[in-house]
Amino acid sequence: MKNVLCLLAFISLNFCFAQTSDLSVEKIMQDPAWMGTFPSNISWGAHSENIYFEYNPEKNPSDSLYRISINNPKQVVKVGWLEEDQILPRQGDLNKKGTKKVYVRDGILYLYDFRNRKEGQLLELGGPISNPEFMADEQKISFAFDNNAFIYNLDTGMLDKLTNIRTGTEKEEKDEKLSEQDQWLQDENLDLLAEVRKRNEDKKAREDYRKRTSAPTPFTFYTGKKRPMNLQVSPDGNYVSFQLLTSAEAKDTDVPNYTDLSGYTVDLPARSKVGSEQSKLETVIYNLQKDTVYMVQTDKLPGIKDLPDYVSDYPDRKWEEEIREVNTNGPYFSEDGKKAILIVRSGDNKDRWISLLDLQTGSLKSLDRQRDEAWIAGPGIGYSWSGGTIGWLDDNETIYFQSEETGYSHLYLLNVKSGRKTALTQGEYEVFDPFLSRDRKTWYLTTSEVHPGERHFYRMPVRGGKMEKLTNLKGNNEVELSPNEKYMAIRHSYSNQPWELYFKKTSSGEKAQQLTSGRSTEFQNYDWRDPELVKFEAQDGAMVPARLYQPSEEVKNGAAVIFVHGAGYLQNAHKWWSSYFREYMFHNLLTDLGYTVLDIDYRGSAGYGRDWRTGIYRHMGGKDLSDQVDGVKYLIAEHGIDPEKVGIYGGSYGGFITLMALFNEADTFKSGAALRSVTDWAHYNHGYTSNILNEPVNDPIAYKRSSPIYFAEGLEGNLLIAHGMIDVNVHFQDVVRLAQRLIELEKDNWEMAVYPVEDHGFMEPSSWTDEYKRILKLFNETLID
Incomplete structure (x- = not known):
């Protein structure tokens, strides 16, 4: 028996010894300068x-x-x-x-x-x-x-x-006269002082002369309380366009800063909440030939009164077919200035109209209507006040733009006379940042055609044709083309290699020359893993992409950690250096210690087309959460993970998913760390949240099934909550409300770490270190026997 105990002790000692790493949380989370430049x-x-x-x-x-x-x-x-x-x-x-x-x-x-x-x-x-x-x-x-x-x-x-645009009203301007007292003083001065009187008379004479000899002054256009912005003159000089901004009078929240330099608690201005009143942009045309101004008319656009499909979930509510609020972007004038197009987006972001603008009347003719019952977005498509990829070719008849019409964002041409639309790119990949050559005969563009996790730079004839691939380094190639278009400066990275600068001639055959090598000796001394890109099948049959970190068999402990990236619409299962570089290094540490790590591009992530992007519509914590659960099932079936040893963590959107996982999938996840997490989507911002969940007063079903605070009673595992106290993005209030809910539910298997000097993205190495030491401790104490 004594020999058996000694043997077991020896095995245990060697197992513990094997589970070590050259990395530490302190090393990983120090100032990133340690990695190099x-x-x-x-x-x-x-x-x-x-x-x-x-x-x-x-x-x-x-x-x-x-x-x-x-x-x-x-x-x-x-x-x-x-x-x-x-x-x-x-x-x-x-x-x-x-x-x-x-x-x-x-x-x-x-x-x-x-x-x-x-x-x-x-x-x-x-x-x-x-x-x-x-x-x-x-x-x-x-x-x-x-x-x-x-x-x-x-x-x-x-x-x-060309214009005489003034804020306020004509009446307000006329009322800006001297007070009775000040007028008396001025008149007395003019009566008593001859030289002052003479200078005043000379000034009036000069002004009268300039008026008689100068071109007629444009009439004054008063904008009232609206602010003019984005003025531009048509290339032929016949029109001026500008936009009028009506600022929202929404109630903003304040975030208290308890560590302000002054020693006082200072409120930091933050944002309003989803569903609040939004600012509005209207487009105005100033016809210089007629010296008149008119508003662009959007009320006749096709489908402007269409109701969204989700209204069918509220049969007891009466929905009125009304002209929807819109925002306008542009106009974009043709090279000769004779024509212009305007982008109009509905306030609910379910429609985007690219329209031909009648410069004589301000009326619109829809050229291309993009309708999405979820929300309009995608590479090159822009957002509320952004036009995205849009412009004219030199023939003054053809426009170009990007659209998700096929389910992936591609580049299109459209003739404004015939209405004929041509797809320049097509396939199950996406196009990024296309632009025309200086002679406007060639397109330069970046695509994911090779692989969803790679980015390469191409050129293509202006009217379409074969794309020539100009980069050849595996990973991500961010190209800055020289002004003469003969050379490319390339910022390149790979999964385990941070960004470096390369140079090559603008051709497919040339080899890229590396110009910088900034990794420090200390950073290079560790053999950073190249995570395997895998796909696993989700419960609805979709193939879910992910990064897999596998430990050696000698140290494998049967436990797994699922990492959930933030931002929702972001890609992390790719072949380039992650913006989550600290988390990447942490995953190397976890793998050294025997954990298997899976980093999933769940539903809602970028890089995989429209259906993937909108897979979370009206139910955040639906498919994006079930993808995490299916990832665990994949690890159990394919990589021998113990079902009782699975943890999950992430920040921001990843923190939100972590909460939903521990509250709704307690049988799957034993422990989780929710960092800077949204706990109630009704308290997040409008621009992001209203796209996915609509507005709380209109679609409360979507908010209640998507917000962790409604499911807190489901907590069974071990939860760590960590949040910066001066977070002006996801407010500290979110976790305060959740904490009170957990207290009322008498849950005792959770703890909270707060960071008084941190905003949403942590800055201080001490904060990063403290946070991740707590995460590692949570997993070591709850997932390892």
């Missing part, structure tokens, strides 16, 4: 000679600007402030030949001549100039200043004010 914010110099990027090899408190010359790619040079000040801004407008660029720097209007490499200051008006553009004849430049539109003539240097 990695390039970001890549850009090119104006003449395609230098690549600029943010970098920090000197371990300064923050990154600085560096450059690499393509003629000397082995030398990384820190950019001085004089050189940095001379770099052309990315924003601005090129003429058609690409020989000149107009832009704003420090509120001043400049023109750059590429042939002479010369910058010239055009105009300084004592305030910020914005949105400069070459007009069709390229001899004039339009821009916005002080909420009005102007034209600057490059030949004559003359400046014309």
